[in-house]
Amino acid sequence: MRAHHHIAAFALCAALQSACSPPPPPAEPPSPAPQPAAAAAASAAAPSGTAAAPAPESTVKVLDEVGGVTAASYAPRGFDKLTAQQRVLAYHLAQAALAGDPLFTMQTSRYGWPATELMIQLLAQKDKIEPALRDKLATYRKMLFVHHGIHDARTGQKLVPPFSQKELEGAARALNVAIPKGLLAGLFDPRIAPAVTNKTPEKGKDPILESAATHYEGVASKDLVNFDEKYELNGRIVKKGGKLVEEVYRAGGDGAQPGVGAKELGRVVKHLEDAIPLAPPAQQEPLRHLITYLKTGEPGEFTRHDIAWLKQVFPVDYILGFIETYSDVRARKGGFEGIVFITDPDRDPPLQALARNAQYFEQKMPWEAKWKRDAFAVPAAAAVIAVAATGDGGPFTFSGVNLPNAQEIREEHGSKNFVLTSTMDTRHALTSERTIDEFAPEEVRSEMRRCARHLSFAATSFHEVTGHGAGKVNPDLKADPGELLAPYYSALEESRAERVADWLAGDPRTVEIGLLPDAGCARVFPAFAAYNQLTMLKSVPQGDVAEDDHLRAELIAFGWVKDKGAVAVEVRHGKTFFVVKDPDAWRKASGELLAELHRIKATADREALKALVERYATRINPAWRDEVLARLKALNLPHGIVTIPPMITPVRDAGGRIVDARAEQTTSLDAYIAALEQVWTG
Numbered sequence: 001m002r003a004h005h006h007i008a009a010f011a012l013c014a015a016l017q018s019a020c021s022p023p024p025p026p027a028e029p030p031s032p033a034p035q036p037a038a039a040a041a042a043s044a045a046a047p048s049g050t051a052a053a054p055a056p057e058s059t060v061k062v063l064d065e066v067g068g069v070t071a072a073s074y075a076p077r078g079f080d081k082l083t084a085q086q087r088v089l090a091y092h093l094a095q096a097a098l099a100g101d102p103l104f105t106m107q108t109s110r111y112g113w114p115a116t117e118l119m120i121q122l123l124a125q126k127d128k129i130e131p132a133l134r135d136k137l138a139t140y141r142k143m144l145f146v147h148h149g150i151h152d153a154r155t156g157q158k159l160v161p162p163f164s165q166k167e168l169e170g171a172a173r174a175l176n177v178a179i180p181k182g183l184l185a186g187l188f189d190p191r192i193a194p195a196v197t198n199k200t201p202e203k204g205k206d207p208i209l210e211s212a213a214t215h216y217e218g219v220a221s222k223d224l225v226n227f228d229e230k231y232e233l234n235g236r237i238v239k240k241g242g243k244l245v246e247e248v249y250r251a252g253g254d255g256a257q258p259g260v261g262a263k264e265l266g267r268v269v270k271h272l273e274d275a276i277p278l279a280p281p282a283q284q285e286p287l288r289h290l291i292t293y294l295k296t297g298e299p300g301e302f303t304r305h306d307i308a309w310l311k312q313v314f315p316v317d318y319i320l321g322f323i324e325t326y327s328d329v330r331a332r333k334g335g336f337e338g339i340v341f342i343t344d345p346d347r348d349p350p351l352q353a354l355a356r357n358a359q360y361f362e363q364k365m366p367w368e369a370k371w372k373r374d375a376f377a378v379p380a381a382a383a384v385i386a387v388a389a390t391g392d393g394g395p396f397t398f399s400g401v402n403l404p405n406a407q408e409i410r411e412e413h414g415s416k417n418f419v420l421t422s423t424m425d426t427r428h429a430l431t432s433e434r435t436i437d438e439f440a441p442e443e444v445r446s447e448m449r450r451c452a453r454h455l456s457f458a459a460t461s462f463h464e465v466t467g468h469g470a471g472k473v474n475p476d477l478k479a480d481p482g483e484l485l486a487p488y489y490s491a492l493e494e495s496r497a498e499r500v501a502d503w504l505a506g507d508p509r510t511v512e513i514g515l516l517p518d519a520g521c522a523r524v525f526p527a528f529a530a531y532n533q534l535t536m537l538k539s540v541p542q543g544d545v546a547e548d549d550h551l552r553a554e555l556i557a558f559g560w561v562k563d564k565g566a567v568a569v570e571v572r573h574g575k576t577f578f579v580v581k582d583p584d585a586w587r588k589a590s591g592e593l594l595a596e597l598h599r600i601k602a603t604a605d606r607e608a609l610k611a612l613v614e615r616y617a618t619r620i621n622p623a624w625r626d627e628v629l630a631r632l633k634a635l636n637l638p639h640g641i642v643t644i645p646p647m648i649t650p651v652r653d654a655g656g657r658i659v660d661a662r663a664e665q666t667t668s669l670d671a672y673i674a675a676l677e678q679v680w681t682g
Helices: 037-043 084-099 101-108 112-123 131-147 165-174 183-188 262-278 281-296 299-309 348-356 358-363 407-413 421-429 433-439 442-468 489-504 508-512 519-539 549-563 583-603 606-616 622-635 669-680
Strands: 034-036 061-066 069-073 235-240 243-248 316-322 336-343 375-377 380-391 400-403 416-420 568-572 575-579 640-644 647-652 658-664
Touching: 061 131, 061 669, 069 131, 069 421, 084 101, 084 262, 084 316, 084 336, 084 380, 084 647, 084 658, 084 669, 101 112, 101 262, 101 336, 101 380, 101 669, 112 131, 112 165, 112 183, 131 165, 131 669, 165 183, 262 281, 281 299, 281 316, 299 407, 348 358, 348 380, 348 416, 348 442, 358 375, 358 442, 380 421, 380 442, 400 442, 416 421, 416 442, 421 442, 421 640, 433 442, 433 519, 433 622, 442 489, 442 519, 489 519, 489 549, 489 583, 489 606, 508 519, 519 549, 519 575, 519 583, 519 622, 549 583, 549 606, 575 622, 583 606, 647 669
Parallel strands: 069 640, 380 416
Antiparallel strands: 034 375, 061 069, 235 243, 316 336, 336 380, 400 416, 568 575, 647 658
16 A cells, blocks of 8 residues: 555645755665564664764756646766666666556556547647647656556546547548547546546445446446455456456566456566566575566465565665556556665665564554454565656656555554655755745745655655554454455555554654654644645645545544544634644544544444544545635645656667666656657557
């Protein structure tokens, strides 16, 4: 699960400068071993003092503005400090991630990829297109890249093309390019495919049928009752001849026939095979399982991959596969993503201290003791810089992630955590102290500005390292909580992990290990959370329906603490503020909510979860949202930010063999997209 639109990920929430000083080559850590609770607690009893990371200088570069979204790049700090072998490994892993990128566009709707191909064909003859229309087509091509299809990646609502249907038809006719059947209606008719997911359709409407995502074809919710799915994450369900059939995403090979996305996955597999001899032996094992999985589609291979992959963080690491289920109203089908990381040594030490203290923090959780884990492997965790981010993982790249998502694997084998400083620093470098000055109550502004960078990093770190992986569920549950609590589970799990951050930020150990610099920053954390919950309303620019699970997670929290009297809504000089009067009362209310959220997960109490979501998290206050948007507009800050990774190019010897690789900060969004399209064509 991810930290994305919560505290640490809001683009307009804090002023922060990104890191840029070159690091030493990251060392390969040993595999952590599980340890009994008492021993783990004892080992963490005297934490070493880790100074909070200093604020380095920003390298962020604004590349473009695409339909209200700012695209910005960052320097690949530390890439040159890797060994040549590690750099070539990063190149091949990045190529694998890029090769699979079209798959997620295909998953968001049936129109996204045909629209992308059409724009590529038209722009291949751009010199023959009238300049004004050419610019509109180029803008839409960038919109399709940024959002992975015809829907806004943040809201799920359909994007309006910057040209008319008549203009598009005229260009295609003049250039002798065929427009795929049905595409015009998909692009221009607001009644067709209005949203990627519709978790709360009008009464009598079916969520699956009302959603544009392509995980199902000709299938209604009632058809899936008692249907036994073998390929939950990497399959789609279609109705053929009146019967349900699972179609599997797989390249083919090892005895399996090619399946959905075989062309793209074949390219992914090729680059992964090139990566294996370059990887450390301990990393070769998960890569082999991943290759077999992508060839055959067999879920057991991905389970074996996850168990081997989560044991440690490598100097060059990755996430690749069909992972998160946010694009499925049933929360079963995974969106393709591929991300490649290198360690950020400047920001990593406090995160490692948190990982070493994970058992201590587990015992501090506010839920019942029977749901606390009594044996805890020190989580594999790292602060990282992304050198590739594709599919569901980019360019709206998250700020943190904890995987695997399977509860059974988490409890038996542990999890792996990444905090993406490249995402956090890029987004925050594009904002200014004016954001805090505009939305934070006057009495906390100065302290919040001082602490904002540390608060964001601490929130994401807690969310991932001690949030998603914390706690146990009842052993008699008949299935994974994600299945039993659908379609509300993702909102529950994101809110639960975020409430862990709310709860633990006030623990003295947080300052002792250097995750926060001092008690003053811990004291202002509640105000920072409330401030973010106000600004997050911008993520629903129209209407009042809350679809995004990260947004729902925060709406649950705000509604709960407000009902407990721990946060007040005040209008000062005509402007709305969310005000925390008593940080201790706010933390107490957040702890009570955390305990209830974990009880719901542990017992699979679907009715209680449904009641929470329906009470707090299906709608936003449109008056507050309109005010937030107006105030943001007055600040002239980006409405949305996407992070564009560096471009990695191979270095070849006289015989054409790749012997090294270079990573350079991207300086042109058009050039980045053109390079991506070259990877797609193989």
